Amino acid sequence: MGSSSSCHFLALSLCFFLIFFPDLSSSVKIPGWLADKQTQGSVSRLKKSVTFNPTRVTQLSWSPRAFLYKGFLSDEECDHLIDLAKDKLEKSMVADNESGKSVESEVRTSSGMFLSKAQDEVVAAIEDRIAAWTFLPIENGESIQILHYENGQKYEPHFDYFHDKVNQELGGHRVVTVLMYLSDVEKGGETIFPNSEEKISQPKDESWSECARNGYAVKTRKGDALLFYSLHPDATTDPKSLHGSCPVIEGEKWSATKWIHASASKTLNIWWAVKTVLDFVGRVAKHAPLHHRTCPRSQMKSNHANAVNWGSHLHAFLATFTPLQKDASFLSLKCSSSLKLLELHHQYIPPDPHHHHHCPMGRPLCCDKSNVKRGLWTPEEDAKILAYVSDHGTGNWTLVPKKAGLNRCGKSCRLRWTNYLRPDLKHDGFTPEEEEYIINLHKAIGSRWSLIAKQLPGRTDNDVKNYWNTKLRKKLLKLGIDPITHKPFSQIFTDFGNISGLGNNNAGNHFGRRNIHYNNNKKMMLMSKSEPSTIVLNESSSNNNVIMNPRTGFVQENSNLYSNPSWEFLPQFQVPNQEIIIQPNPNLFSDQVNSSCSSPSSSTITQLSSTVQQQPQIITTPSSPFSWSEFLLCDPISSPDFPQEPDNDQGMFSSTDSLTLAENETTVCQINSTNEKKFENNIGSDDQAINNTPAEASSSSGSSFVDAILCQDSEMSSKLFELLDTSFD
DNA sequence: AACCAGATCAACCGCAGCACG
DNA sequence: ACGTGCTGCGGTTGATCTGGT
Numbered sequence: 096m097g098s099s100s101s102c103h104f105l106a107l108s109l110c111f112f113l114i115f116f117p118d119l120s121s122s123v124k125i126p127g128w129l130a131d132k133q134t135q136g137s138v139s140r141l142k143k144s145v146t147f148n149p150t151r152v153t154q155l156s157w158s159p160r161a162f163l164y165k166g167f168l169s170d171e172e173c174d175h176l177i178d179l180a181k182d183k184l185e186k187s188m189v190a191d192n193e194s195g196k197s198v199e200s201e202v203r204t205s206s207g208m209f210l211s212k213a214q215d216e217v218v219a220a221i222e223d224r225i226a227a228w229t230f231l232p233i234e235n236g237e238s239i240q241i242l243h244y245e246n247g248q249k250y251e252p253h254f255d256y257f258h259d260k261v262n263q264e265l266g267g268h269r270v271v272t273v274l275m276y277l278s279d280v281e282k283g284g285e286t287i288f289p290n291s292e293e294k295i296s297q298p299k300d301e302s303w304s305e306c307a308r309n310g311y312a313v314k315t316r317k318g319d320a321l322l323f324y325s326l327h328p329d330a331t332t333d334p335k336s337l338h339g340s341c342p343v344i345e346g347e348k349w350s351a352t353k354w355i356h357a358s359a360s361k362t363l364n365i366w367w368a369v370k371t372v373l374d375f376v377g378r379v380a381k382h383a384p385l386h387h388r389t390c391p392r393s394q395m396k397s398n399h400a401n402a403v404n405w406g407s408h409l410h411a412f413l414a415t416f417t418p419l420q421k422d423a424s425f426l427s428l429k430c431s432s433s434l435k436l437l438e439l440h441h442q443y444i445p446p447d448p449h450h451h452h453h454c455p456m457g458r459p460l461c462c463d464k465s466n467v468k469r470g471l472w473t474p475e476e477d478a479k480i481l482a483y484v485s486d487h488g489t490g491n492w493t494l495v496p497k498k499a500g501l502n503r504c505g506k507s508c509r510l511r512w513t514n515y516l517r518p519d520l521k522h523d524g525f526t527p528e529e530e531e532y533i534i535n536l537h538k539a540i541g542s543r544w545s546l547i548a549k550q551l552p553g554r555t556d557n558d559v560k561n562y563w564n565t566k567l568r569k570k571l572l573k574l575g576i577d578p579i580t581h582k583p584f585s586q587i588f589t590d591f592g593n594i595s596g597l598g599n600n601n602a603g604n605h606f607g608r609r610n611i612h613y614n615n616n617k618k619m620m621l622m623s624k625s626e627p628s629t630i631v632l633n634e635s636s637s638n639n640n641v642i643m644n645p646r647t648g649f650v651q652e653n654s655n656l657y658s659n660p661s662w663e664f665l666p667q668f669q670v671p672n673q674e675i676i677i678q679p680n681p682n683l684f685s686d687q688v689n690s691s692c693s694s695p696s697s698s699t700i701t702q703l704s705s706t707v708q709q710q711p712q713i714i715t716t717p718s719s720p721f722s723w724s725e726f727l728l729c730d731p732i733s734s735p736d737f738p739q740e741p742d743n744d745q746g747m748f749s750s751t752d753s754l755t756l757a758e759n760e761t762t763v764c765q766i767n768s769t770n771e772k773k774f775e776n777n778i779g780s781d782d783q784a785i786n787n788t789p790a791e792a793s794s795s796s797g798s799s800f801v802d803a804i805l806c807q808d809s810e811m812s813s814k815l816f817e818l819l820d821t822s823f824d
Numbered sequence: 825a826a827c828c829a830g831a832t833c834a835a836c837c838g839c840a841g842c843a844c845g
Numbered sequence: 846a847c848g849t850g851c852t853g854c855g856g857t858t859g860a861t862c863t864g865g866t
Contacts, residue, residue: 469835469836470835470836470860471834471835471860471861472834472835491851492851492852493851504836506836506837506851506852507835507836509851509853510834510835510836511834511835513853514834515834515835544854544855545853545854545855556853556854556855557833557834557835558833560855560856561833561834562833564833564856565831565832566831569831
């Protein structure tokens, strides 16, 4: 603990403690999150809250990492365990170094027995508490062993990790030992760490036995529990964890031991541990985010010791646990969980700023596809990226692999960072609000995932895209809503019939204006793959409505307004030399947006809008680009003047499903243009777009997009109708 | 327990835009 | 004008997970 990094850690852990546990008298409750469906087996019994008090934990030693929990067991629990054991004691055995079998040995002269797991409620509660304290799942623990040392009995110094391959392969190394003292011992019986670096500095008076003077020693105090790690942070065995039980000189010693393994074969268990740690940190962090609080000096002083201890305990766990990520089983975990753990790990073990990876000179690694690594990222690779970015920041990703010592393409590094490692990312599930927001945005702008993601802090385009493709799209389909057009299928069929000259003209107009889309010349599709809805902009100076339909080929083909710049490239759209007065709208998710549109609608988003900012904001935008944020937060559906959707439209959206789609919402963005001339011209063309049939619209500006589609693909249309007929017969 | 199919999601691919020389 | 390199984006893939039989 003497290095600068240790000091760094110490400060961090101090803050951690003070932030998380401002009230030292309070306990930390581990609630019933273990009831999660993925925690099965014995863990599932942990449905009740498990209470333990982290303030009672003190760090005894850092090499080996050892912690003492004062009063871990009550007197009654200690006595109960002794009662369970005292009639069943047998001579203690040790594991043979070669065979792994239990054999008698003179190094261990105590007697003992094993309880059954969850043998009774008391035992189960203790096991639960151990799991909560260690962050390690119950399944990874052996049954509790009760030991009895009478006068002169001892356990010579030994390691808890295995030397034999049999045991190592059986359940992995014993990573953690929790040694609970069930009785006081008048003299002797101390637990001793002969190799501990702290042994010299530990003061010892006459109350200690001679044996105890040979190492760092822990006195046997009824109810206390000693926790120590047998593995290094790099998962190698820690020789400093050598420990033993000094001979009892006066009295008798009762203890209970719980060994906990790190079995690579137990994916579920590792998952549990990750979840437990993250849940623990997450719950306490809710009350005081780690990065947004400072540590009051007064509290620092009084709580210093405990702060260090508890923080270092977490650190000790993370240091031991994180190497498990090397295991294939860990990698098979949901990456979000393992990554969070990794992030947490880095909070407590900051990357060494002096450690840089240097690549050999020569050809850059990137884009040499025959040699660069591909596929899933390992925690080590992640750590390299994180370390690199923390030192150098982002940018010039092609150099990152070389500088960070990664055999990856720069593009792959960039994606890993942007989609996963960025600290501002959320890794939990989408909320219903986000879900609704995505649907509304998709309805408005189609599959522009990056734009949608920008409106959802902490989400990436990949996240949104995947969520749409796997969840939302299917959800809409279930509701009978076309996920492309966001219209009920029944209406789509009607509209298609109309636009093909087979049905009602009015409906056909509507459809032609809003739902035909040619998808980037890649695929001919009947419906727009990413069909935006019409936006109604209310030009305040003229009170004329401007209908904007981003990305619709029809409008592009027929409107001067949108031909340059095109709605297809709306993010770059600029309105030169004008002030835009936009009705305030809430920024539901992000404070990046400072203005938006009034929207007297029924949607959740727009309902919320009325609760904030009532003062319109004036934004002068002589050169700034059009704000997609503002546009997106407008609910881009139809104006009151706009022809109403057919009734069946509403019917579909009034589903009892959680999706509350705003089909009949009205959005009015008021634009005060100083470039009225231009807008008036544009308004003219748009009015045509509103009121004309496709045919009429086309007549005003040559051949229409819709006509083009229909001409080019009439054969496809007829085939589709055949298909539809077949489907609904 | 074994198998299978569907779901999930991290990662990849290829293209386009942009800056720069 | 052209080539090159970097970045952003949307579509797709494929390994893994999950749940049902």
